[in-house]
Amino acid sequence: MKRTIGIDMDGVLADIEDHILQSYAAETGIVLSRDEIKGKSEEELFPDREMVMKICNKAGFFRNLPLMEGAVETVKKLMEDYEIYIVSAAMEFPLSLFEKREWLAEHFPFIGWRNIIFCGDKSIIDTDYLIDDHCKNLDFCKGKPLMFTAFHNVEKDHHQRVNHWNEVPDLLKRLEEEQLENLAIA
Amino acid sequence: MKRTIGIDMDGVLADIEDHILQSYAAETGIVLSRDEIKGKSEEELFPDREMVMKICNKAGFFRNLPLMEGAVETVKKLMEDYEIYIVSAAMEFPLSLFEKREWLAEHFPFIGWRNIIFCGDKSIIDTDYLIDDHCKNLDFCKGKPLMFTAFHNVEKDHHQRVNHWNEVPDLLKRLEEEQLENLAIA
Numbered sequence: 580m581k582r583t584i585g586i587d588m589d590g591v592l593a594d595i596e597d598h599i600l601q602s603y604a605a606e607t608g609i610v611l612s613r614d615e616i617k618g619k620s621e622e623e624l625f626p627d628r629e630m631v632m633k634i635c636n637k638a639g640f641f642r643n644l645p646l647m648e649g650a651v652e653t654v655k656k657l658m659e660d661y662e663i664y665i666v667s668a669a670m671e672f673p674l675s676l677f678e679k680r681e682w683l684a685e686h687f688p689f690i691g692w693r694n695i696i697f698c699g700d701k702s703i704i705d706t707d708y709l710i711d712d713h714c715k716n717l718d719f720c721k722g723k724p725l726m727f728t729a730f731h732n733v734e735k736d737h738h739q740r741v742n743h744w745n746e747v748p749d750l751l752k753r754l755e756e757e758q759l760e761n762l763a764i765a
Numbered sequence: 766m767k768r769t770i771g772i773d774m775d776g777v778l779a780d781i782e783d784h785i786l787q788s789y790a791a792e793t794g795i796v797l798s799r800d801e802i803k804g805k806s807e808e809e810l811f812p813d814r815e816m817v818m819k820i821c822n823k824a825g826f827f828r829n830l831p832l833m834e835g836a837v838e839t840v841k842k843l844m845e846d847y848e849i850y851i852v853s854a855a856m857e858f859p860l861s862l863f864e865k866r867e868w869l870a871e872h873f874p875f876i877g878w879r880n881i882i883f884c885g886d887k888s889i890i891d892t893d894y895l896i897d898d899h900c901k902n903l904d905f906c907k908g909k910p911l912m913f914t915a916f917h918n919v920e921k922d923h924h925q926r927v928n929h930w931n932e933v934p935d936l937l938k939r940l941e942e943e944q945l946e947n948l949a950i951a
Contacts, residue, residue, distance in 0.1 A: 583889060664889055670878040673870075676862035684859075692856040693886040699879030703769060703850055705891035705907060721891060 581662040584751075585696075585706035586654065587716065588667035588679060591727045592687070593644035602634045616730045624731075635672050642678035646686055649744030655689060656748060665690060666704050668716070669697035708751070710741065723754065767848040770937075771882075771892035772840065773902065774853040774865060776915045778873070779830035788820045802916045810917075821858050828864035832872055835930030841875060842934060851876060852890050854902070855883035894937070896927065909940065 589595040596613060604610045607630065616624055625631045634640060657663060665683060669675050676697055683695060696704065701711070702719040709720040710727055717724035717738050725747075726738035739754075741747055775781040782799060790796045793816065802810055811817045820826060843849060851873070855865050862883055869881060884890065887897070888905040895906040896913055903910035903924050911933075912924035925940075927933055 585889070670866070670881045670883075673863060673866045673878075676866060676883070677859060680856070680859045680862060691885070692859075695856045696882060696884040696889070697856075697862070698882040698884075699877070703771070703882070703891050705889050 581660065582755075583662045583664060583706040583708070583722075584657060585664045585666040585701070585704055585709040585711075585720070585722070587709075587711040587713070587727070588665060588669075588683075589641075589644070590647075590712035590729045591710055592647055592650045592654070592665070593641075593682070594647045595644055596730060598640075598644050599634065602637070602640065603630070606630060606634060613730065618730070618734045620731050632672075636674055638674070639678070641672070641675040642682055644682065647744060651686060653744040653747050654687065657751070658689070661708075661751075662694070663690065664694050664696055664704075664706055666696045666698065666701060666706070666709070666711075668699060668701065670699040708754075710747070714738070725750070767846065768941075769848045769850060769892040769894070769908075770843060771850045771852040771887070771890055771895040771897075771906070771908070773895075773897040773899070773913070774851060774855075774869075775827075775830070776833075776898035777896055777913045778833055778836045778840070778851070779827075779868070780833045781830055782916060784826075784830050785820065788823070788826065789816070792816060792820060799916065804916070804920045806917050818858075822860050824860070825864070827858070827861040828868055830868065833930060837872060839930040839933050840873065843937070844875070847937075848880070849876065850880050850882055850890075850892055852882045852884065852887060852892070852895070852897075854885060854887065856885040894940075896933070900924070911936070 586592060600611050654663060667679060669679050679697065683690060698704065701716045705721040707722045708725055709717060709722055710725045711717050712727045712729035712732055714732060714735055717726055724738045726732055726735065726740050728740060728742045741750060772778060786797050840849060851869060853865060855861050865883065869876060882890065887902045891907040893908045894911055895903060895908055896911045897903050898913045898915035898918055900918060900921055903912055910924045912918055912921065912926050914926060914928045927936060
């Protein structure tokens with residue numbers, strides 16, 4: 580049986596950062612750059628929670644997110660060796676459910692419905708790896724956490740970091756080799 | 766930490782059986798009773814898969830499902846001792862996503878978004894128990910499977926059966942006691 584990888588959507592498959600900054604500027608007139616927001620938590624950056632909810636609940640917000648560079652090519656490649664599950668915490672935004680499903684159908688048509696999970700917290704998701712940008716998910720996952728770099732996690736260092744999708748295949752290969760070595764030693 | 770229970774929607778929280786028979790009769794003119802369909806698989810009963818897809822994809826189908834008797838009261842009671850997760854294989858019917866979310870908000874408003882999972886296959890869901898009517902889910906679940914009686918599983922006997930929601934609290938109590946006894950013996 581293939582080993583399993585859970586993959587988050589926002590901030591991992593979808594490049595939500597720029598999109599949310601643009602929407603925030605349009606709503607509030609406050610223009611923030613990617614560099615300015617580095618190292619800040621989402622709560623520090625957007626203390627007005629209602630505004631974030633307004634932005635994220637707007638029709639089309641999740642449907643029109645741009646792809647993260649290299650995501651499609653790498654996921655396709657990983658599917659040769661792994662069972663890939665898309666695991667998105669979509670339940671907070673009920674309107675996003677259909678849009679996220681449509682987004683996946685457009686950009687990742689090779690991922691079937693059996694391998695898509697829209698959830699709340701991810702603590703009951705059991706995959707061998709979880710690629711996610713949020714420590715609130717990675718800290719409690721059952722498999723090996725891989726932290727995809729995002730503005731809010733650049734100062735965190737308690738998980739294996741991934742900066743770009745093109746790093747993922749080699750990283751997984753190395754981790755698998757290390758696990759085999761550890762098994763041999765044990 | 767509380768132990769966890771995953772609970773399926775269709776055929777477990779929602780009484781889909783009667784609803785689908787009525788919709789089938791309306792579409793095809795073929796009237797089937799609950800007694801007639803006992804012991805048949807979904808595939809035997811509805812060989813015309815396209816018709817099933819048509820019925821299930823109709824706007825309002827999942828939004829208007831009646832509640833399973835005793836479901837609300839028992840789930841509320843179980844939440845005192847367990848962490849409850851709703852785990853529905855909603856991904857096959859993208860249009861159902863929003864309707865299922867709305868249905869839960871109406872009938873189970875005490876279940877928060879963090880505890881709702883819409884998925885495809887349930888093999889990566891790790892809860893201590895899974896209450897479900899489908900062996901395709903129960904056979905591969907990571908926890909203890911509890912098979913909720915439905916027409917298509919009456920002749921299956923390889924999982925612990927539950928016939929009605931009012932049986933569940935006592936059954937869980939008994940299973941917990943058995944587990945403690947087994948631990949003591951070991």
